[in-house]
Amino acid sequence: MHVYLVGGCVRDRLLARLTGRPQPSSDRDWVVVGATPEDMLARGYLPVGNDFPVFLHPKTHEEYALARTERKTAPGYHGFVFHAAPDVTLEEDLRRRDLTINAMALDDDGQLIDPYGGLDDLKARRLRHVSPAFEEDPVRILRAARFAARFPDFRVADETLALMRRMVDAGEVDALVPERIFSEISRGLTAEAPLRMLDELEACGLWARLYADIALTPSVRALVERLACDGASLDLRLLALTSGAETGDAALRFLKSVRAPASALGLAQTFWSLRDALFGMKTPEDAARVFEKIDVVRRRERAEALLLFCSRLAEIEGLPVRWTQDELSQLLDAWTSIDAGAVAKAQTDPRAIPEAVRAARREALLACAGRLENARAPRP
Template sequence: MKAYVVGGAVRDALLQRPVNDRDWVVVGATPEDMLAAGYTPVGKDFPVFLHPQTHEEYALARTERKTAPGYHGFVFHAAPDVTLEQDLQRRDLTINAIARAEDGTLIDPCGGQRDLAAKVLRHVSAAFAEDPVRILRLARFAARFPDFSVAPETLALMRQMVEAGEVDALVPERVWQELATGLMETRPSRMLEVLRDCGALARLLPEVDRLWGVPQRPEFHPEVDTGAHLLLVLDQAARLQAPLAARFAALCHDLGKGTTPPEEWPRHIAHEARSERLTRELCARLKPPSECSELALVVAREHTHIHQAATFGAAAVLRLLERCDAFRRPERFELALLACEADARGRLGLEHADYPSAPLLRQALQAGLDVDTARVAAEAQARGAKGPQIGDAIHMARANAVAMAI
């Protein structure tokens, strides 16, 4: 019975990146051997165990066989006679198929070290084509390692998988899981580029894929193409260290431009309402967490108004804050401002431009929050106001406060 560190921990150590956790493969053991040694079983589909002291995952070496379409259609075989090399051969990318023995020796039957040095994402074997999740995984690795290229033969295989309908078998929840991880990487734009290059973006996120080839007004968008703009916006969100909800909102903010009739290009009148509708449909399909979907809807509907806030009077600013539910959800509104700042800076030559809307709206919101609504309501009631009249009194008090603040 021998144990080897495998996968991401070995890869990241070789890249001199932080190693946060380690996965192990055990060769020459049975489940009974692991239980006798004090390991706790956790795997449902195949034997995975937690170490009794470190609680790291130890999986028995295994092979797998494709039995049905999609990523659930596999039969796994784990037995003491399965070798480490056989286990490594079933992995997705060569850079993830390196093992390290306890004495530090590297076992690299698939050329992972070579591809790390060459900065190439390459599939291990033709078995890559059996699992469509691997397309998404490779795309998010491209976002994590933006200076790595995709091997031409791997890209060709991914295109074949898409054409064969393999990605159509992916359940939306798994698509969201991989998409969310990729959005949080160093350069999320690379994930979309890879998915688009292999044709998977059109199948998984057609609302996003439609943005390429759609022009915008060059006086506002020097990059012109809406898809190119989206890539810049996502990378700006990453540079601003935006949380997932703001990055997802950045992804969805301009979806409506993909449905603007060509005769109306490069103007996109009322694209915000279309963006909101398409975002709602996308969220219904992918089922992201509510904090992601709710913020994305607000940003899709209001991002243009947030950009223009510096030109608004106090009454219009207050209406904008109320539409965004900013007084009840100030933390969410702050994320909306972050997504909008990424949108404003996601334009050629404007990457470091100031975004005056953000401080202005923060100041206006704080002025409105400082209003003692309980006192205003009590005074209105003392004057005989009821129901909506009390709300009107609070609105007026906030309007006065915002007018004084800006």
């Protein structure tokens, strides 16, 4: 029985040595060669794998998988039969992995096992498939694109991109399940250079095949990049992807198709239903109406996200705006500063309370807008 450290942890250790820059820590994954499930159970490991034998270490709770091979039996991500046995070698196990930089291992003595040239590809900043088995799993297209976003100075090897295109043309990507798509796209969108992921998904044809209604226009790309620089939330970055849709319905269909979280759907629904009003805020009265519709008192975070999004989109598309992002934040502060309870206590007729609260908020917003205008006025 031999145990090897494999995968992303090995890649990131080597990359840190090559670049002199620490890499985000990856979970440590282990491959066990020469053992059976019974051997693992006898040593106190806990079984967790349904499709193939994976175990948790009794103390560290890290994952230990028996070395395995796989055989394609049907289209899509689940169309595989796995074979795990003591005679499966480490090289055979590594051969089924996606990219060479993820197909390296370290033994107990820290010696590198690199049968497929992963270290050379790290040095060359190259994302290259390990073997023709890459073609059997469409998720690997998404992973290659996602790694391009994480490592923006790496390029997808020509032969790997050609393989990705063949997979798309053959319809293999049609079997992708939404949950796996979202898992990879969300990680790519929040990586260092999300545009690199979009570039690769367009280059291989996957985006056009699956999401023809969502155009990755120059404006969309610029917005994704700007929001990434802002450190914006995943929900905002997903909304940016849909900003090139022709209609709100198309945008929501896309988000639903990739199983985006409810928070992203809610943000998109609010944006598309109020799009014209958000970009049409020219007076304090306009802002008051939008604030009421967004319900900024109870949903301040969503309101700030929407206003940031609109500000960035207006900058990119050259749309005229009345207030800067900082000024909009001040207007939000004014609107939410009203003590609704105190206003309610001052009313003798309970039926007058809602309108009194609205009037107080409008008055505070108008006063703030006036101060902003005065601050803009040139001093004598």
